[in-house]
Amino acid sequence: MTIGSDEDLEKMKEIGAICRSVLAAMRARVCEGITPLELDDIAGRMLSAAGARSAPKLAYDFPGHACISVGTAVAHGIPDDRPLRAGEMVNIDVSAEKDGYFADTGASMCVGAPCREVAALLKATEDTQRRAMYTARAGRPISGVARIVEARAKQHGYHIVEGLNGHGVGRWIHEEPRVSNTLSLAQKGRLKRGQVITVEPFLATRSRSYVEDADGWTLRLQDGGLGAQFEHTFVVTDGAPIVLT
Template sequence: MTITKEDELDALKEIGRIVANTLQAMSTAVVPGMTTRELDEIGRGLLERAGAVSAPESTYDFPGATCISVNEEVAHGIPGDRVIMAGDLINIDVSASRNGMFADTGASFLVPPSRPALDRLCRDGRRAMQIGIAQVGAGKPLAGIGNAIGKFAADRGYTLIRNLASHGVGRSLHEYPEEIATWPTRDKRRITRGLVLTVEPFLSTGGQWAEQGDDGWTLYTEPSAPAVQYEHTVVATDRGAIIVTLPG
């Protein structure tokens, strides 16, 4: 969507704060021995108490309030009986709606004890997202996001998952401009003032693509390699990006 009025921005910030708080609380709640279903129920309760509705459930009939992906799972992991273990690499993706506005956020993190190579991947994954967000602004090229992230990844020996992209968001979970590459492209489109979009690169130590598993939802890296995702919902302005998915 394109933000044209202050009350639209206020409503977007409100659902952005809700999903950000939910993500933060879920990441803090993780302990070895709990199942991903138990973690998802924490997220569900927080969304419901805030008057928000899970976007993957309401939009796509996803079997969970949030997407929780562990280790070899790169995205869209179904909450279930999988037990979280010490040392696991976990991604939590929270998207929801309230009063007709949608926001989307996500983050990856390690369950202690940490591992240096994966610690570095997490730090650089967050940095890749920040570099992409720095390219968002009214009139700027849409391809600038992926071109900047791609250079950062290549300079550090990483790959990017090239079939999991950023997207427009706001009045629905996925909308115009549909796929926004977080890898180098020649996309000629420009970012318009007020455009609402996500920035969510999937940085990997070797994965190139996401392949769907037998459950019809969970995605795995191909070739198999660790991958992380960090995501914010942002609004393009003349002075850069407003990040709306901040806790508070």
């Protein structure tokens, strides 16, 4: 969507803050022994208390309030009852709707203290997200996001998981434009003032692609290794973005 009024902006700030708070609460509870289902219950209770609804449930009938991906799963993981183990990678993606407005955010983390390899991947991915997001300004090519992500991934020696991209958001959970993390001749167009999008790089140590599990949801690194993702919803401006999540 494109922000068309003060009400649009205030409503987007509200749902963005809700998603941010839910993600923060879930991250704070990630520890050895807790289950993804227990984490998902936090999301469900907080969204309900805020008068919001889970976007994946609403839009796609997803079997959970949030996507919680563990180990080699990098996206769309279904919350289950297997306790988390120390050293595992976890990605939590929270998207929600309130009053017809949607926002989307996510982060990867380690259960317990990360080893050097995991810490480096997490830092590089979060830094890549921030740099790409702050480069996304009105009038610039949408492909500029991919240029930053590719450059940072190469600098740090990581692969980009292809096919997982950012997107427009606001009146629905997934809108145009597709905000690719890899350069493509098909990625045309320029960013517009007031446009609401997400930037979410997926970086990995060994895999460039993913496969879908038999559950029809979970996306897993095809060649194994470690993967990480960070995501924010923001409003494009002539300068620094208005980060909503």
